[in-house]
Amino acid sequence: MPYVPAHLLLEAVNAIEGAHALTVVTLPALLREAKRQNVDPTTAQVPYGGGVEEQYLKDFYELPGAPDPHRPYRAIWSGDTPWQTRKFTGGGLQRQRGQRAGRGEVLIQRKPAQTGLPGDVWGLTPSAGADLLAETKKPVRLIDLALWIGRDVDTSTIDPAILAAANLGPAPDDIDKLNAWFKHEFRPACGDLVGTIFTDDVPTEYRSFAFAADPVSDETYQQLGVLPPAPTVTDDLSAVVGSLEGRIQAKGFQLPPGLVGRVVTAWLRGDLVVLVGQPGTGKTLFATLLGSAMEQLFDLDAPLMIPVRADFDEAELIGYERLDGTVHLQDFAREILLDDAPLEARVVIFEEFNLASVETYLSAVLVATQERERIVRLPDGEVASLPIDTFVLATCNSFRDEPETRTRVSSPTKRRSTTITMPNVLGDRYEDDPDTAVAGAVQTLIANERERVEGRKSAGHASQFDSLRLTALHSVSDFEDFSPEAQQALVAVSNAVLETTSGRSWFTLGILRDVVMALVMSERDAHAELTALGNAVADKIVHQLRGAHSDAQPLLDASATLPNAEEIGRLIEQTMSGPSDELLPLL
Structure with missing residues (x-):
């Protein structure tokens, strides 16, 4: 032939x-x-x-x-x-x-x-x-x-x-x-x-x-200038989802059932995926872990992380023309719109998606997702195309919960998006088994933190204070390594919040992680651990309180034996000092 x-x-x-x-x-x-x-x-x-x-x-x-x-x-x-x-x-x-x-x-x-x-x-x-x-x-x-x-x-x-x-x-x-x-x-x-x-x-x-x-x-x-063909994905969708789930769970993430499949399916049908949930539900961590898993599994470029600010606009996303007539292109334009391998997939993560008006900075991309040619015009008039497999994953907090800092998302944007509410894994665990929900999560939280710091050290990127962190993390590895008094108090304080409907929405693994780390950093004796727990309640938990006055009373009762119970009581009283039954945020 x-x-x-x-x-x-x-x-x-x-x-x-x-x-x-x-x-x-x-x-x-x-x-x-x-x-x-x-x-x-x-x-x-x-x-x-x-x-x-x-x-x-x-x-x-x-x-x-x-x-x-x-x-x-x-x-x-x-x-x-x-x-x-x-x-x-x-x-x-x-x-x-x-x-x-x-x-x-x-x-x-x-x-x-x-x-x-x-x-x-x-x-x-x-x-x-x-x-x-x-x-x-x-x-x-x-x-x-x-x-x-x-x-x-x-x-x-x-x-x-x-x-x-x-x-x-x-x-x-x-x-x-x-x-x-x-x-x-x-x-x-x-x-x-x-x-x-x-x-x-x-x-x-x-x-x-x-x-x-x-x-x-x-x-x-x-x-002759033809683009190299994209590598072919040979596995079926269920196998791809299973591989991604395995990589994410290997990092110690408490993965809600079906979440990866929902995200990947939405990407395949052309949607942006927006993760909504309370702070601490793991939106950003999940996004970065999924992006890294995609990178490793399919040999992609690293995910492009774009932190959104309150003044974010199209010039910040795509680029702008300088006063001297030259053009400055942002990472999204250089790495995505002008990618030299546009047939390959790329994950883009927008962190705090709705801190700015989404339509102000993302309108050109949203329009391109609906067009056959997927055109995006650059500041110099050059026409670029949004690659087909540009997988957008955005994290945001609810406008309803934070109207002071968040902007509403318009109906056209919602039409082009799949919006997934991140479940509060800790709240769900408490509803299933209130006796072991908190204790069962502590070991994983400590192990994850130790792995993160040790990973930096083994890669030669240990920070100046990582030695202090590792010393503390090596002093405790499980719930039982804390004093019995601290164990009992931690469960009592956490369950006092989780027994309320409002508490099960906002008391997340992220907040529990911070409280546990406060105990990890303390000396290994009962008084020091209880002091650390009391400080965490005053410094971390009370400021998250929301709901009715009755939602604060169980926490007040559970904190009565902590060394700084008086301070905690005074702070909780301040949250109840408003004219209505609604708890007031102290910040």
Whole structure:
């Protein structure tokens, strides 16, 4: 199965570069149409137009993996604009054809009013080749066109009658077979074309390359500017989800059932995914762990983390034009919109999604997700495309819970999003088993923290105070390593909050982790641990209190034996000092 070898194909492309588009597109397309209708275009005209040229471009110049989906045609004749749009035939070539036909040069055009036919008919002047060569000064070898157009032709399958008509002899070379095939398909020997704008020589060095056993490879097309194909995901969805879940759980994260599957399914159908939940439910940690798991499992670039601020806008996300006229592009534009491998997936995490108005900074991206071409315009006017597998994962807190700092999310944004409420794992555990919910979580929380700090140390990134953290973390590894008094008090305080409906919404593993770490950092004796717990109640838990006055009373009772019970009582009284039954935030 002999095919055009890569080296010859690239040689042909280099030889054609600089030729006129009429030479490489219009003339061959017209010749092919005339051959199909068995007409000599120098003596008669054939129905012809942009549709014929477009089909010719689709057949031979449209390459999968074009770097810009709006420019699918590889214009091998042009070094300045190597990729052309689908409008090229109508807006570019049609104008050039019309200009030359109007001057009576190269092309003949007859309108329906002249012929009575439904469309224009076209032909060639007797001196078309000389006229075009005089203008362009760049002839094209027929063999170079044959190598490009016939790059997928198996020369062993060419009709023997074609070879016999070309008088190639008993054992012709593959390059001669391909040349004969091309001349049969296009009949270029019309008028004066051959010997002027087309030459019929075959360079000697072309004959020194044996044809290849396989068609042109992806690697060769990449040399012509085609994007490398994206790696194929061979597992089914359930296997992918299972692998991601395993990697996340290996990091000690308490993964709610079905969460990974919901996120991945939403991504596959084209949605942004927004994680909503109370602080401490693990939204950001889950987002980063899922992003890292995607990176490792599919060999992706690292997730792009974008922290949103209150003044965040499109200039902060995409870029802006400086006063001197130069353009500054932000990470999202450089790494996502202008990615040199846009067929591969990429995870983008927006942290605190609704601290600013989402539509203020993300409107162009939201619109692109709904468009077929997925266009995003850059500050300098350049058109970029949002890659298909741009997987957006956003974290945010509820506007209802924090109207002072959060902005509402509009209905159009919600329409383009899948919004998942992160469950409070600790609250759910308490409802299932209130006796062991807190004690059962302590070991995992300590182990996770120790692994995080030890990971920094083993990577050579230990911070200045990590030695203090490790000393404390190595002094305790489980709930039973605390004094009995501290164990009892920690469960009592935590359960006092979790027994209320409001407490089960806001008392999260994140808050419990902070309280446990306060105990870890204390001395290993009952008084020190109880003091640390009391300080954590005053400094951490009381400031999270919400709900009715009755929701604070169990915490007040559970804290009565702590060393700073008076301080805790005074703070709780302040939360009850409002005119209504609603607890007041102290901050």
